[in-house]
C-alpha cells in the first residue's frame with residue numbers, strides 16, 4: 767500500500783488516517799521523504815519544525 771502524507775503533521779502514514787494526530791486529511795502527491803531519528807539534533811527537523819522522530823514527506 768502506498769504511503770500518504772498527513773497534511774497536518776507531514777508524517778507518512780499507511781491507511782486512511784494519521785495514527786499520530788488522527789487527521790484523515792492525507793495527500794498522495796509527495797515527492798520525497800525524510801527520516802528523523804533524533805529531532806532535537808537534526809538540522810532538517812529544525813528547518814521543517816518537526817519535534818518528534820518519524821518518517822516525514824517532502825513536497
Ligand SMILES: [Zn+2]
Nearest residue numbers: 772775784787
Ligand atoms: Zn498527522
